[in-house]
Amino acid sequence: MVRAYAAFKPGEELKPFEYDLGPLGSEDVEIDVAYCGICHSDLSMLKNDWGMSEYPIVPGHEVIGKIASVGSEVKKLKPGQLVGLGWNSRSCMTCEWCMSGNHNLCLTVEATIVGRYGGFADKVRAHSSWAIPLPEGIDPVAAGPLFCGGITVFNPIVQFDVKPTDRVGVIGIGGLGHMALKFLHAWGCDVTAFSTSPDKEAEARELGANHFINSRDPNALKSVENSFDLILSTVNADLDWNTYIACLRPKGKLHFVGVVPNPLSTNIFPLISGQKSISGSPLGSPATTAKMLDFAARHKIEPIIEIFEFDQVNEAIERLHSGKARYRLVLKH
Incomplete structure (x- = not known):
């Protein structure tokens, strides 16, 4: 038994x-x-x-x-x-x-x-x-x-052929996000942590983040527009996704591994004009x-x-x- x-x-x-x-x-x-x-x-x-x-x-x-x-x-x-x-x-x-x-x-x-x-x-x-x-x-x-959690954040790195020269953002420093920071740092990427908790900055940098953005600060978010090849969302929360799409470079991807509660609503024109995309992946x-x-x-x-x-x-x-x-x-x- x-x-x-x-x-x-x-x-x-x-x-x-x-x-x-x-x-x-x-x-x-x-x-x-x-x-x-x-x-x-x-x-x-x-x-x-x-x-x-x-x-x-x-x-x-x-x-x-x-x-x-x-x-x-x-x-x-x-x-x-x-x-x-x-x-x-x-x-x-x-x-x-x-x-x-x-x-x-x-x-x-x-x-x-x-x-x-x-x-x-x-x-x-x-x-x-x-x-x-x-x-x-x-x-x-x-x-x-x-x-x-580990394979959930590692899989997109392989699937999207993320390169060490890429700039990658990670939304959320929790069960998934802290592992994403470690993997991406070891992969060689320039890594930015997005968090609503400014007191997590020191730990985020210890985990592998090169930069830290307080996502409650509109000016901080504005400062990194057109910056990222990939933004990995690990949170289970509804955010202003248009803001993060604006942070993508042309051909950039906003990729979801956290399950947000509600359907996404976004402007299509920035996706078309910058050939950007929204995606997700399972383990x-x-x-x-x-x-x-x-x-x-x-x-x-x-x-x-x-x-x-x-x-x-x-x-x-x-x-x-x-x-x-x-x-x-x-x-x-």
Whole structure:
């Protein structure tokens, strides 16, 4: 039996829960969970904000652990191997997106905590392709958030072929934004942090920002118009997006990885006249995730975390909900 923590109704506290996962699929792996990060997406799923939660729900999609067993058709993973598992745990492996290496765009991709039990447990299962081995140099304690927040901000760097000579802005210095600053700094970009909190400037620079803009200051925003090749929005808030579009250079992109609450409203003429674009992306493929891990190991990049025991899960959830987390939370067995 798997021992886990589950919520049985929207917004309810998590309680101990046990279940049997049944026979292991021929292409699947079972992972003994050692650590599991807590993400804002877990909060959204617990509250059914997106209308796709099924109860009882076992959250957790930033899993680090050792392979306990493998299916009969699994070739590359072995019991005892240390792996990570993120938001996605299965894709069809046959469609044009999977076959072109874009598994994260598969139309039937399965999320780790949608219609299945996630990593707030002592065991979790996934298709072997989505269980990514940890390279040497990655601290397993802090690695979990790389499999959601980390890959979410790293994927656009690869997809857009961001160059070290590019000027990149990051909106928000939180769970996603602080990792974006670290990755972009190591990539060699000229990085600007946008934040509504002026007291975060010193820390933003320590994380890798070359410049800091107080986004509540209209004059500061005006001073960086026509400046950026890419602006990465990591926030879950509605902002004046026309202001940020004005900060893009010709051919610049305003790219969303944070889910804003309301539809975007923007003037089209600046997009047309400057050949600018608005876009978004979901996490990354297994190959891009492995590339991110290698890059993080080489440059000693890891998220800033706070650690809680698994039986403190509700305390950790409340800390995240209150906005006090700095910057990612990790449960450990």
